[in-house]
């Protein structure tokens with residue numbers, strides 16, 4: 225699959241209970257563009273949870289893959305065999321490591337997204353000064369897109385200029401302080417929202433609320 229913006233909302237399903245995860249996926253799968261899984265869920269449930277969630281939505285595996293090319297290839301192969309539509313990798317390990325992910329993704333007809341500047345305060349320590357280089361690296365390696373921070377819309381504007389046609393997925397909305405609408409207006413194609421949806425009393429209503437903000 226190729227991630228295409230419809231609702232522009234991706235849910236980060238970082239719950240650690242299988243029943244809860246599948247219940248949220250079933251309720252929200254039809255409304256969101258993708259469900260992102262990360263280590264908290266996969267370490268508890270195993271990689272097989274990807275196939276179960278795929279019944280309801282496209283799945284992005286946020287494994288922030290950051291190893292030598294051979295290990296990256298093996299991780300990507302297993303993740304795509306498990307059914308993931310896309311994988312997220314780190315760019316700071318260098319172009320060969322990212323390219324290894326892209327090569328495997330191309331074999332499976334799947335996508336790779338590269339982390340550039342992260343959304344938390346610690347991203348200023350090392351990542352921010354190199355964010356544009358990481359955008360360029362993602363492009364040169366043939367990635368489908370990048371991850372850039374909704375917590376800093378002013379940075380999103382600059383990163384968008386640098387990213388050309390690559391898609392931008394933007395985490396940090398809600399619990400981390402970012403605003404969904406501002407992130408899209410600044411150039412993101414999708415926002416990623418976790419706690420503000422899955423911790424809400426009514427996750428479906430919370431998701432619909434974000435989708436309405438994104439439609440305006």
Ligand code: 3DU
Nearest residue numbers: 236262342343395396399400417418419
């Ligand atoms: O803060 P939230 O609960 O909305 O979750 C955000 C998700 O996105 C979570 O899975 C986190 O690991 C991921 N993420 C970031 O928050 C920031 C990044 O720069 C990259 C990924």
